[in-house]
Amino acid sequence: MITTEKVVTPEQLREVFRVRVEVFVEEQGVAAEAEIDEYENSSIHVLALSNGASAGAGRIRVVEETAKLERICVLKPFRTSGTGKAIMIKLEEIAKEMGLKKAKLHAQTQAAGFYEKLGYVSDSDVFLEEGIPHIRMIKALGHV
Structure with a gap:
């Protein structure tokens, strides 16, 4: 079972x-x-667990009144288990609780399809971040 928690310790x-x-x-x-x-100290971090074992992580920062979702990752053994989606749901939940109306992220191009399935749309050309091709994606957030 996949669970997500806001990091507090x-x-x-x-x-x-x-x-x-x-x-x-x-x-x-x-x-x-x-x-x-x-940005580590000014971000809200999320940890995903699979039956108590660490499975993935992500963080959220507020940039220009927008939730910037960052550092979203899933450990190899847990990919395709729903862990990534669970992390995204938790990050979006936190953003909505903060009153934010929009989320954005820099997706590795190989993961863009994953984010599209969650309602994100590309709004940039491909660019490099740490030598890895990325694309900026955005999503309007609904109400809590």
């Missing part, structure tokens, strides 16, 4: 960082110093 935050380093740094080759950034 230092232990949970360490686990979020461990998951992100495994996916982005070890698997995708993003520089470690680029992965953990200056």
Whole structure:
């Protein structure tokens, strides 16, 4: 069973960082110093669990009155299990609770189809972030 929780303890935050380093740094080759950034303390983090084991993570920041969803990742064994969708639902829930009307994210192009299924639409050309092709996507958020 997949559950998601808003990170409130230092232990949970360490686990979020461990998951992100495994996916982005070890698997995708993003520089470690680029992965953990200056926005960690001003972001709200989410940890996804599968039967109590860490499965994925994501974070939300408010940028120009918009929910910017970032660092969304799922560990290999949990991909295609609904973990990514659960993370997105939780992040959007938090954004709505904050009164935000729109969400945006920088999707790796290989994951754009996943976000499209969740109602996101592309509004940019392809660009590189940490050497990986991305596209900006947006979605209007409904009411809580």
